Amino acid sequence: MAAAQANSEGEAQKPSADTFRLFSSAGSGVGIFDDAAQQVPAIPPPPCVEVLASESDVPSSAKHNVEPVNVDGVTLLKGRVNTRQVFGLSNSDLVPGKYEGGLKLWEGSLDLIKALRSDIKSGLVSFGEKRVLEVGCGHGLPGISALLEGAAAVHFQDFNAEVLRCLTIPNLNANISGKSQPSPSNLTICDKAEVRYFAGDWSEVDKLLPHVSTDAKDNGGGGYDFILMAETVYSINSLQILYNLIKKSLRHPDGVVYMAGKKYYFGVGGGTRRFLSVVEKDGVMTSSLVAEITDGSSNVREVWKLTFK
């Protein structure tokens, strides 16, 4: 992830308002790469597991220090832990097959929240009573936002169970706890919201996800109404398995995927456009650009919406 830019502490910076351009018109995805994804030697992924919110095996070194993040006038809370505390690894963005960057808050997740809030304000989106899956959640702030906007179910997925235990679950608790200050008190949580956490590789985690339908065209209520994902399309080697997962997991025919990421990730080969070329090749989903962010803190970032044709 050579192109990812962050502040001096390795954390995402809030995109500036004047460079966040929203697009309302739908357009087809732009496929500019057609060559097959590069093959790399397979490293067996960690097993897929459901992580229970009650699990409390957080290493004492990974103390969850909470700090506020302001996104578009809403304050969310996030923890700060690093790879040394959680994995015993030197500070690193990515260790392929072992750690996929979930401990850091990437800029795309804030872009995603901002785009969602804009669509909520314009009446294009409502999370009320909806099922949401956040794929590659890390901190999980987009999923937490959906929960605070009244989603009936939010399921969080990350490659690493440790990320869910040490960061996502404490983040969620901090944001819904009345004791936390400042609290996002202008938002409400659905009384009976179902929140669950799933760790594992995209190639097999669908087997654990409760709302994934065995039949992609199931009209009997299977699938998630919304799939949210930020900064998940950086590696060309994972684009196809990620696409397969979202195609299996999205409710047919009305589900919507919100994807935030960089247009290109120099050094690792992926990017939003490369992912869209995988989508376009399959031909069952269509894409539209929601926002483009050119704030100078990194290369161009984008938010896209995907739906079934």
Ligand SMILES: C[S@@+](CC[C@H](N)C(=O)[O-])C[C@H]1O[C@@H](n2cnc3c(N)ncnc32)[C@H](O)[C@@H]1O
């Ligand atoms: C760069 S981090 C982004 C984290 C968070 N969405 C954000 O924007 O701050 C990429 C995330 O994708 C997930 N990920 C990457 N490759 C994966 C794979 N092969 N299987 C499952 N999850 C994967 C990891 O869980 C990781 O948290």
